[in-house]
Amino acid sequence: MPELHQNFVAPSLDLPWESDIIALRRDFHAHPELGFEEVRTAGIVAQRLRDLGLEVRENVGRTGVVGLLKGAKNGPCVLVRADMDALPIHEQNDWEWKSKNGGKMHACGHDAHTAIGLCVARILTEERDHLAGSVKFMFQPAEEGMGGAGGMMRDGVLENPRPDFALALHVWTPLPAGQIGVSSGPVMAYADGFQARIFGKGGHGAMPEQTTDAVLIAAHVVTALQSIVARNLKPLDAGVVTVGKLEAGTAFNIIPGAAYLEGTMRAFSPDVRDLLTTRCREIIETLPRAFGGRGEFQFIEGFPATVNDEDVVQRLIPALESVAGAQNVQSFEPTLGAEDFSLILQEIPGCYFFVGARNPAIDAIYPHHHPKFNIDESALPLGTRALVAAVRELLS
Ligand SMILES: [Zn+2]
Numbered sequence: 001m002p003e004l005h006q007n008f009v010a011p012s013l014d015l016p017w018e019s020d021i022i023a024l025r026r027d028f029h030a031h032p033e034l035g036f037e038e039v040r041t042a043g044i045v046a047q048r049l050r051d052l053g054l055e056v057r058e059n060v061g062r063t064g065v066v067g068l069l070k071g072a073k074n075g076p077c078v079l080v081r082a083d084m085d086a087l088p089i090h091e092q093n094d095w096e097w098k099s100k101n102g103g104k105m106h107a108c109g110h111d112a113h114t115a116i117g118l119c120v121a122r123i124l125t126e127e128r129d130h131l132a133g134s135v136k137f138m139f140q141p142a143e144e145g146m147g148g149a150g151g152m153m154r155d156g157v158l159e160n161p162r163p164d165f166a167l168a169l170h171v172w173t174p175l176p177a178g179q180i181g182v183s184s185g186p187v188m189a190y191a192d193g194f195q196a197r198i199f200g201k202g203g204h205g206a207m208p209e210q211t212t213d214a215v216l217i218a219a220h221v222v223t224a225l226q227s228i229v230a231r232n233l234k235p236l237d238a239g240v241v242t243v244g245k246l247e248a249g250t251a252f253n254i255i256p257g258a259a260y261l262e263g264t265m266r267a268f269s270p271d272v273r274d275l276l277t278t279r280c281r282e283i284i285e286t287l288p289r290a291f292g293g294r295g296e297f298q299f300i301e302g303f304p305a306t307v308n309d310e311d312v313v314q315r316l317i318p319a320l321e322s323v324a325g326a327q328n329v330q331s332f333e334p335t336l337g338a339e340d341f342s343l344i345l346q347e348i349p350g351c352y353f354f355v356g357a358r359n360p361a362i363d364a365i366y367p368h369h370h371p372k373f374n375i376d377e378s379a380l381p382l383g384t385r386a387l388v389a390a391v392r393e394l395l396s
């Protein structure tokens with residue numbers, strides 16, 4: 001056993017799949033692969049699904065895998081999605097199962113999602129004779145910003161058969177282990193990007209009168225962009241404008257003639273999304289003129305908001321309560337993060353829910369995408385049971 005905090009409480013391992021799921025997740029964790037490079041992961045997934053007797057399609061949306069489980073009776077089709085990609089982060093944990101691929105890490109928990117998806121397939125396959133309908137398992141590449149779900153959709157993941165419902169979960173360290181967060185309506189945000197180029201006139205750092213200082217203009221633009229949420233957005237609406245990248249200049253004594261900015265805009269509604277986009281464009285294109293410069297704005301379309309279907313959520317809550325306990329199923333405060341499962345939920349009614357993975361006793365306290373990210377592995381059996389219960393409910 002690896003070194004763990006002494007207060008670590010191992011998840012109960014009373015069923016064969018429960019020890020399997022821990023081993024599976026740790027194996028995926030040790031071998032992280034970036035978006036569209038999930039060859040090893042997808043190979044294990046496809047082999048396991050084939051071993052279960054499912055109809056398997058590989059290389060769907062490049063490195064995605066689809067497995068179809070047909071129940072003995074007719075009924076609806078439920079899509080269960082798991083993402084498989086890791087992040088370009090150097091892991092700072094020291095587990096036995098820490099990343100063996102330097103500079104790559106499962107720092108968002110998609111290793112857990114892949115393991116959970118496989119165990120859900122295993123459990124539901126054992127119940128095949130009682131299933132009224134089919135379950136389509138979607139193991140997708142490149143969730144982290146590269147739109148792996150969209151590629152699988154273009155390759156037909158939503159056809160033959162077309163799912164009637166779609167389910168996905170995320171293990172979540174902001175939420176204590178043992179809890180499930182689920183809500184109807186938007187749970188994640190529209191996430192668009194923008195690029196801005198600011199043009200002035202460069203020159204000597206001691207002779208500003210001969211220049212148009214692009215750094216000064218960029219600083220005013222960044223400040224003015226923060227007035228959008230503060231002064232243009234209705235206070236009870238949610239929105240974010242973040243400038244995450246700002247580049248200008250080459251030396252301390254040169255006034256640069258150009259600056260470059262990148263940022264992200266987040267919103268839950270199309271109206272707020274339009275407002276943020278319009279105001280960012282107006283500020284970036286017009287404010288530099290007041291300084292004698294010029295600004296260019298480029299919109300970069302991202303993912304839509306992740307919106308859960310009200311009816312599906314209402315059906316699922318008792319099912320989730322049956323596995324986690326009623327007191328442990330909470331409504332979930334939406335986050336302004338983004339998720340490409342939103343593309344699926346635009347077409348298929350469904351639910352994206354959160355499974356708690358926080359446990360200070362084992363230092364599972366770090367945010368997602370942190371080099372010390374870690375989960376309480378009790379989220380694996382809980383997430384598995386939750387998805388199995390959700391599928392059973394939707395096929396009932
Ligand atoms: Zn992530």
Ligand SMILES: [Zn+2]
Pocket residue numbers: 108109110143170
């Ligand atoms: Zn993630």
